[in-house]
Amino acid sequence: MKNTFPVLFSDRLQTLRNLHQLSLSKFSRNINVSKSMIFNFENQVTLPSVEVLIKISNYFCCSMDYLIGRSDNPSWMDYLPQAENKFFNHLDTTPDFIKMYQDEKIIEPISLAPVSLRKIEFMRDNHIQPQA
Structure with a gap:
């Protein structure tokens, strides 16, 4: 095989x-x-x-x-809530970063949420402020 x-x-x-x-x-x-x-x-x-x-x-x-290849289901909906929870409860996650993520999640397809979350985490961790 x-x-x-x-x-x-x-x-x-x-x-x-x-x-x-x-x-x-x-x-x-x-x-x-x-x-x-x-x-x-x-x-x-x-x-x-x-x-x-x-x-x-x-x-x-x-x-x-x-x-x-052991599954055809990416299961991202199973893992996204855990990742969001870590993001929302991180000491350096400000309300501006939370709003930015929530705004992107509304206008983008939900399948893109993981990468939006990672992008905003990167900004947070590198002290890049969200644009108003």
């Missing part, structure tokens, strides 16, 4: 990255993994370590089972 993990992982990573309109550079910066590593994953040259697989699944709020 042929191992389909590299193909499924490659396809799903590209699909998620494209759905969220993330360039290789931007995505690699967001998860702190080299651009060449992401390129190699998407071109089935190498496979991710468990550590990197966790980073990717956390970033997109999807299950690792989905990424590796």
Whole structure:
């Protein structure tokens, strides 16, 4: 039986990255993994370590089972509430960041919520103030 993990992982990573309109550079910066590593994953040259697989699944709020092809359900709705809870209860999350996230969640498709959340967390963690 042929191992389909590299193909499924490659396809799903590209699909998620494209759905969220993330360039290789931007995505690699967001998860702190080299651009060449992401390129190699998407071109089935190498496979991710468990550590990197966790980073990717956390970033997109999807299950690792989905990424590796054990499930066809990304389950992001199962993971998004946990990620939102951490965001809302973080000491540095101000009402401005919460409002920015809630506003984006209203106007964007719900499937884009994980990346909106990560973008705003990045702004918060790097002390970039939301624009009014």
